[in-house]
């Protein structure tokens with residue numbers, strides 16, 4: 558059996574400041590195989606974004622990280638600066654909730670798209686532009702040549718997110734980390750953008766770590782789901798959506814507003830930290 562593309566084991570992240578210590582990731586563990594998609598779900602504040610930031614070593618200063626993160630067998634926490642830079646530029650692609658926060662507003666779409674190829678790979682500008690046009694076309698952006706001359710503010714959120722997907726694909730990574738990539742978009746753009754991301758990553762055999770609040774969507778796009786609570790994964794696998802076993806997962810799935818059954822208000826989950834600690838104490842004596 559070959560080793561996984563990404564392996565996260567016993568990952569802890571603690572924020573240390575003054576006299577306070579906050580344990581925000583408490584032993585996160587999962588693996589991701591080549592070409593596999595894992596959906597990471599769980600309530601707000603459970604540590605999903607911190608997990609993706611830890612994978613790319615982009616946690617803010619003040620965080621102490623321990624545990625293991627291996628990419629294709631190589632320890633990410635041990636990478637030196639130049640290897641880390643390469644890893645971020647070539648091996649992993651990141652797509653975030655708000656594409657506007659991740660582009661330079663005074664650079665054209667063309668500059669943004671070709672920058673990595675020109676700077677990191679030494680590609681010729683014309684060749685990089687040709688590739689960018691081709692990829693924009695593949696992610697369904699019409700008039701790609703014209704788009705290259707435009708600035709981010711001239712594009713809608715949905716279009717800009719497609720540009721982001723194209724920029725990630727241009728770098729030909731093996732893993733995509735997508736942190737709520739469609740949450741900030743309007744409803745029609747949401748399904749279009751998700752369909753493109755799903756289609757492109759399958760066609761290229763890329764692994765995906767997909768963070769979302771939408772359990773149905775996660776289930777539809779991913780091979781497995783991992784459920785986070787209070788900085789750890791409480792349950793994961795291909796069974797999670799149809800046959801959850803952990804009490805938190807059961808509640809989370811039970812709380813979904815369904816189309817058939819209209820609710821006047823969203824149910825409040827009863828699972829809480831106290832219960833969580835008690836359960837853990839019972840499992841790990």
Ligand SMILES: Nc1ncnc2c1ncn2[C@@H]1O[C@H](COP(=O)(O)OP(=O)(O)OP(=O)(O)O)[C@@H](O)[C@H]1O
Nearest residue numbers: 572579581599600601602603604605606607608617
């Ligand atoms: N730089 C920081 N300083 C202090 N606390 C932080 C920092 N970054 C994250 N946290 C805290 O860590 C916890 C986990 O945050 P994280 O952003 O990973 O949650 P999340 O699961 O992505 O939530 P959401 O679904 O709302 O995006 C939260 O309680 C958050 O307040």
Ligand SMILES: [Mg+2]
Nearest residue numbers: 605606607736
């Ligand atoms: Mg988040």
